[in-house]
Amino acid sequence: MKSDNKLFISDYAPGYLTHFGLILSNLSIVVTIIAFLSMFTVFIPALYWIGLILIVLCSIGTIFIIDPNFGRFFTDGSEIVVSFYEKVTSITPTLAIVGLVMVACSFVILLLDKRERYVGRKVYSILMAIVMIIELVIVSGVAL
Amino acid sequence: MKQLKIKFINPRYHNAVVFLDGKQVKFSKVKDGVCEATVNVEKPRANLSVLTYNELISPLWWFFSLIFYLISVFGLFDPIKVKSAVTINYSSTIDLSEEQPFITIKTNRIKVGDSAITISGNAKNYDENNVFVLDKTLQKRIKILRVLKIFIFIVAVLLIILKIAKII
Numbered sequence: 001m002k003s004d005n006k007l008f009i010s011d012y013a014p015g016y017l018t019h020f021g022l023i024l025s026n027l028s029i030v031v032t033i034i035a036f037l038s039m040f041t042v043f044i045p046a047l048y049w050i051g052l053i054l055i056v057l058c059s060i061g062t063i064f065i066i067d068p069n070f071g072r073f074f075t076d077g078s079e080i081v082v083s084f085y086e087k088v089t090s091i092t093p094t095l096a097i098v099g100l101v102m103v104a105c106s107f108v109i110l111l112l113d114k115r116e117r118y119v120g121r122k123v124y125s126i127l128m129a130i131v132m133i134i135e136l137v138i139v140s141g142v143a144l
Numbered sequence: 145m146k147q148l149k150i151k152f153i154n155p156r157y158h159n160a161v162v163f164l165d166g167k168q169v170k171f172s173k174v175k176d177g178v179c180e181a182t183v184n185v186e187k188p189r190a191n192l193s194v195l196t197y198n199e200l201i202s203p204l205w206w207f208f209s210l211i212f213y214l215i216s217v218f219g220l221f222d223p224i225k226v227k228s229a230v231t232i233n234y235s236s237t238i239d240l241s242e243e244q245p246f247i248t249i250k251t252n253r254i255k256v257g258d259s260a261i262t263i264s265g266n267a268k269n270y271d272e273n274n275v276f277v278l279d280k281t282l283q284k285r286i287k288i289l290r291v292l293k294i295f296i297f298i299v300a301v302l303l304i305i306l307k308i309a310k311i312i
Contacts, residue, residue, distance in 0.1 A: 007161065007195070011168070012202040019199065019212060019224055026221035059305050066309045116156065117173050 021109030028102035
């Protein structure tokens with residue numbers, strides 16, 4: 001037990017761990033949603049469009065200056081969508097495993113927190129872990 | 145020896161930590177915004193202090209702040225953002241002459257110079273310090289981090305654009 005009304009570096013460690021767990025939990029939400037959507041072929045074109053919009057947003061529109069023909073990805077993207085579909089379906093198991101590891105880690109870290117309960121995040125982690133396991137079983141079954 | 149029951153209302157609001165006679169009080173998990181602790185005290189009076197827990201006060205603040213900034217994709221997935229440099233400075237003496245002493249600690253609304261903590265319960269308290277303080281060091285660190293984060297973000301965006309340009 002520490003004294004002198006001061007917080008030492010060891011006192012900050014649980015806080016840092018929880019902070020990391022919260023970030024991991026937030027990231028796992030995105031990864032598991034993408035992994036879940038990638039299982040259904042109807043959502044893959046949507047993922048493609050989201051990816052394109054993200055590129056435009058991240059580059060603050062300068063992508064159209066860097067590549068003046070960037071608009072072709074929006075207009076005649078049927079072939080690109082097919083190759084994108086193949087890539088996404090090939091990485092679906094990897095995404096599911098990454099998502100599963102992330103929800104498991106965030107669940108354990110948040111369980112260790114002695115100050116807050118984080119009920120919503122824990123319930124989400126359990127649900128998504130189940131979904132990811134089912135997805136892995138289905139994907140591996142399809143591969144077999 | 146007496147047992148002092150401490151109820152803390154909304155400790156997460158200011159990230160407050162409580163010390164009793166120099167020892168950090170370990171509270172139960174927050175439920176409905178309230179957490180509780182029971183502390184054994186041998187003396188008839190105890191010194192109570194409430195401080196603000198802030199990652200930017202820690203010795204390795206710059207390292208962890210930047211690591212979390214990068215891991216959380218430039219703060220996009222970071223739920224904890226330090227914006228305020230106002231901290232709690234509270235210390236008082238608690239009289240434990242009652243048979244079953246208990247106190248309830250409640251943090252007030254942030255305003256520099258105003259009282260930070262309101263104590264109620266059957267144990268009398270004699271405030272020594274009770275004020276919200278603007279921490280200059282913390283304020284400086286928040287500014288440094290803000291500049292660093294903007295710089296890192298610009299560099300990262302430039303690198304991503306260059307990478308995309310190379311691929312295309």
